[in-house]
């Protein structure tokens with residue numbers, strides 16, 4: 001390519017950037033107008049709801065449907081995700097608590113769902129995220145709920161039994177783990193590897209093969225593991241890209257998770273009910289009396305009405321020995337007539353039924 005060609009293309013890019021800039025600014029002014037309309041149409045005592053997850057899901061889907069490339073759909077939606085995040089911040093800057101410290105996969109999930117224009121607050125434990133939301137100190141919380149290799153995150157499920165929370169979104173994140181070391185690490189003398197228990201489990205086979213005699217130490221998060229390694233010469237951490245960047249560690253081995261499709265699903269929790277989008281999921285907790293056939297009775301209405309169950313998890317209930325509650329996720333919104341009738345049937349058989357929330361299926 002000649003210098004002249006390059007120069008001409010850069011002039012074209014500059015011109016296009018000016019147009020993109022003007023269009024983004026126009027969109028942002030439009031969002032400010034939306035905020036004004038929302039404020040003007042409030043009934044007395046009503047609080048404005050600026051964040052609209054159902055609308056955001058619609059916008060992102062539309063972008064993906066209309067995208068003609070060469071950028072991929074996900075890439076394009078990610079750009080629009082950030083534009084919308086900044087537009088919302090003009091209306092109201094959202095405060096979001098997540099399972100910290102900084103650099104965790106939960107923080108990455110929060111950014112993937114809300115974009116970067118939020119005020120984010122790392123919390124030391126899952127229960128603290130729930131409490132922060134319940135206290136109204138933040139608008140939303142982000143917690144992990146299940147991993148494709150290791151299964152349920154029980155702390156999260158149990159926290160739903162203790163707090164009245166509304167699930168208003170979900171996000172899935174591909175989890176890549178790396179073996180990380182600091183500048184001073186003697187890589188041939190590694191005698192301990194730190195990580196969160198779930199991550200150690202997700203890399204068990206790799207560790208057995210490559211570091212069979214090295215002590216594995218479970219700590220509160222991957223980011224905490226990365227932080228410890230920074231100051232030690234004989235240790236390594238298993239953590240992701242965000243933690244590596246934050247604590248200045250380098251990758252001794254990349255993508256060491258045993259399953260290449262290793263993914264974690266996260267939930268957004270708050271107090272806001274989300275209207276239907278036509279492509280939603282609902283999460284419920286049900287407790288049944290301890291008698292033969294109870295689980296069967298619970299599942300039949302879903303089957304008979306053709307409702308797709310996406311997940312069922314059992315946890316000990318807090319109210320008696322050897323009694324259980326079921327966490328169930330299924331396709332549909334609790335306001336859909338079919339779902340409504342299934343929930344009515346179940347509530348006739350159940351000891352208790354609680355709708356945790358209906359929310360748009362993850363778009364990104």
Ligand SMILES: O=C(O)C(=O)C[C@]1(C(=O)O)C=C[C@@H](O)C=C1
Nearest residue numbers: 031034051052055056084087088
């Ligand atoms: O449509 C709205 O209600 C808006 O506030 C606008 C907008 C957007 O930028 O598109 C911003 C924030 C909401 O969460 C959803 C969408």
